[in-house]
Amino acid sequence: xxxxxxxARLAGVSISTVSLALRDASRVSLQxxxxxxxxxxxxxxVANPIAQTLKSGRSRLIGIIFGNVTNPFFGxxxxxVERAALERDxxxxxxxxxxxxxxxxxxxxxxxxxxxxxxILVPHGRGERYLNYLRRLDRPLVTLDHRVEGxxxxxxxxxxxxxxxxxxxxxxxxxxxxIAHIAGPSGLWTxxxxxxxxxxxxxxxxxGVDDAMVVHGDYEAEMGYGLAMRLLTSASRPTAILAANNTxxxxxxxxxxxxxxxxxxxxxxxxxxxxxxxxxxxxxxxxAVQSTSDIADIASSWLFDRIDQxxxxxxxxxxxxxxxxxxxxxxxxxx
Numbered sequence: 584x585x586x587x588x589x590x591a592r593l594a595g596v597s598i599s600t601v602s603l604a605l606r607d608a609s610r611v612s613l614q615x616x617x618x619x620x621x622x623x624x625x626x627x628x629v630a631n632p633i634a635q636t637l638k639s640g641r642s643r644l645i646g647i648i649f650g651n652v653t654n655p656f657f658g659x660x661x662x663x664v665e666r667a668a669l670e671r672d673x674x675x676x677x678x679x680x681x682x683x684x685x686x687x688x689x690x691x692x693x694x695x696x697x698x699x700x701x702x703i704l705v706p707h708g709r710g711e712r713y714l715n716y717l718r719r720l721d722r723p724l725v726t727l728d729h730r731v732e733g734x735x736x737x738x739x740x741x742x743x744x745x746x747x748x749x750x751x752x753x754x755x756x757x758x759x760x761x762i763a764h765i766a767g768p769s770g771l772w773t774x775x776x777x778x779x780x781x782x783x784x785x786x787x788x789x790x791g792v793d794d795a796m797v798v799h800g801d802y803e804a805e806m807g808y809g810l811a812m813r814l815l816t817s818a819s820r821p822t823a824i825l826a827a828n829n830t831x832x833x834x835x836x837x838x839x840x841x842x843x844x845x846x847x848x849x850x851x852x853x854x855x856x857x858x859x860x861x862x863x864x865x866x867x868x869x870x871a872v873q874s875t876s877d878i879a880d881i882a883s884s885w886l887f888d889r890i891d892q893x894x895x896x897x898x899x900x901x902x903x904x905x906x907x908x909x910x911x912x913x914x915x916x917x918x
Contacts, residue, residue: 585626593622643673645886646694647703650682650802654830656856656875657705660727663879664703671887673700682768682801684708688716695722701886706731709770723889725882730772730902737889739881739903743773743855746871746907747780747825750853753869753909754823755788758917759851763796763814763821765807765831774799777827777855796821800831807834815842815850822918823851829858832868847916855907867912874905 587605591598596615604611604619611619645668649657665675676694680687684707694702701723708714708731717724717734725737747764754762764781767774778797785792798814800806807826814821815838826832832854839846846852846866853869881903889897 589626590619590622593626594618642698642700644694644697644699645673645675645701645703646678646691646697646699647675648678648680648687648690648694649705650680650707651830652677652679654802654828655858656829656873659875660879660882663876664883667879667883667887680705680707682707684713688713691716691720695720701725701890703727703882703886705729706734707768707771723886725886725889727878727882728773732772735900737882737885737901739878739885740773740905741873741878741907742904743776743907744780744783746855746873747777747827748784749907749909750825750855750869750871751781751784752788753911754825754851754853754915755784755790757823757851757915759823760790760918761793761796761819761821762790762823762825763798764792764825765810765814765827765835766797766799767802767827767831769799774802774827781825793819795819800827802828802831804830804834804837807831808838809834811835811838812842815839815844821850823853823915826852826854829854829856829870833858836864847914851915851918853915857910866914868914869912870910871907872910873907877905 587598587601591601594601596619600611600615601619604616647661647664651657661677668675676699678690680690687707699722702720703725705728706726707729714731714733717731717736725739726734727738728740730738730740751762762785764778766778782792795817798810800810807830811824811834814824824835826835832852835852836846839850844850855871857870857872858864858868885901
């Protein structure tokens with residue numbers, strides 16, 4: 584098997600120059616880069632990632648933890664992050680926390696044990712113990728979607744308050760006054776912000792909200808289905824529902840159909856995030872869509888900034904909230 588020594592001998596440079604070119608080509612002249620690249624091609628040299636990890640203390644791996652890898656919102660982010668990582672000669676390890684903070688911490692521990700270069704995390708934990716664990720991580724960390732208050736780490740997400748406010752206002756314009764909100768898990772930043780946007784908009788319109796019209800789910804379709812069934816079979820059922828996310832909305836649509844109702848003739852529905860096959864689902868849903876492309880680009884860029892910089896020169900934690908986009912479908916009608 585060809586070694587780095589063979590590459591150096593064929594290229595007519597030192598072993599340290601080859602090593603430097605493989606780590607950071609910008610520090611080697613273009614002519615030298617070309618000679619080394621030609622030597623690598625001629626002898627079929629492949630770098631030993633294990634040896635590189637042992638020497639540097641870090642691998643060329645990026646760890647990503649999502650709550651639910653089947654959610655298309657995160658799937659689209661993963662595609663872009665993985666593409667950016669490959670351009671930087673890194674591979675991505677994807678794990679699913681299933682919204683369980685203890686599972687999330689266990690995965691983080693394993694990824695740090697694998698000496699990943701950096702981490703992208705959609706956090707679901709709360710409390711001082713969880714916060715202290717994240718603070719002690721000795722790897723570059725970018726959080727997205729859910730903010731953890733008090734965590735000194737980069738964060739990129741969307742304006743969730745605005746997203747639910749836009750949808751609530753849209754339904755109010757149609758004349759809806761009894762609007763229900765199937766929220767996400769209480770205490771989770773995105774869920775709390777979306778609920779706050781709903782309640783604030785209703786209050787601004789002078790509309791009271793019955794406590795029974797705000798129910799908490801888990802961002803999953805199955806629970807969305809069950810909660811929608813409860814709301815739609817109550818004595819004073821709502822005329823419209825705001826679903827906290829895309830998968831919850833799919834569960835609501837299933838409940839509407841199973842009850843023999845029609846959307847939007849009997850019940851209007853809006854949701855945050857795009858749904859799979861949204862252009863062929865009938866009716867096409869009205870949604871507040873987050874820019875997965877921008878979130879992925881920013882998260883990737885910030886993470887590699889952290890990886891490339893020393894602790895002494897790294898900037899303070901950064902935060903970016905992106906504007907959601909209102910996409911009007913055919914799932915709303917006057918009550």
